[in-house]
Structures are given as C-alpha cells and as structure tokens.
Amino acid sequence: MARRSQRRVFFPWERKRGLLGLVGRARTRIVIGVVAVVTLILVVHGREEQAAAVRATRATITTTMGAVASWRADHPGKCPGGFGELVAGGYARDVPVDAWGRPLRVTCPGRRDTQGFDVSSDGPDGLPGGLDRVE
Secondary structure, three states, X not given: OOOOOOOOOOOHHXXXXXXXXXXXXXXXXXHHHXXXXXXXXXXXXXXXXXXXXXXXXXXXXXXXXXXXXXXXXXXXXOOOOOHHHHHHOOOOOOOOXXXXXXXXXXXXXXXXXXXXXXEEEOOOOOOOOOOOOEO
C-alpha cells in the first residue's frame, strides 16, 4: 500500500512562529512603529528643552555682562565682589540666575579677556568649570 501525502490546512496564525513571526504580524508592526515614533518625539523634546535652557542662560549672561560693564565703568580698575554689589548699586534688579536656578559666576580677570571679566554659568550639572558650562 502506498502512502499518500497528507495535506494540512494552515491558518495564518499557525504558520508564523517565533520572534520573526511575531514581528511580521500587522498589529505588532503598528505597535512597534508607534513606540518608535513616541521615543523619537521624547528624545527631540528633551534636546529642545536643553537647547532652550542654554539660550535663556546666554540671554541672562548677556544682560549681566552689560550690568558688570556699567559697574566697572563707574569703578575704574575694580571688579564687583559679587552680584550683590550690582543689585545694591542699582545695576541689576536681582541676582542673575541661570535656567537651572543657580547664580551666575563673574570672574575678574577673565580667561578670554585678561583686562576684563567673564560671566558664566556652571551648566545643567552645576559643577564649577564642568564641560557643560555656558559662557
């Protein structure tokens, strides 16, 4: 007696097995796509928040540099001991802070301009002289 080959009927969910079969399913591909898009949006949003904080800090530094320059014009050859002197003298309304809530730093003589001054922020991590400082 000759053996006949038996044919079976497979349903679509029976053919695909394992991880590759799971990724091949339409619903799974949609979920993976949605997760990838949401992750991309979160990463871009985080970078934009960081960039906005740096821009705000640079704007504060620019304003503060004007106040320090005015103070130095009225007190030749001197540098303010801190931002308290700028506030007390009316050169600034209040002590300038960066976007992360920490006060700015004034350095006399400056690293860039040895006859002048530098105003900088410690950056997001708050470490003095760190690699992410804003100048």
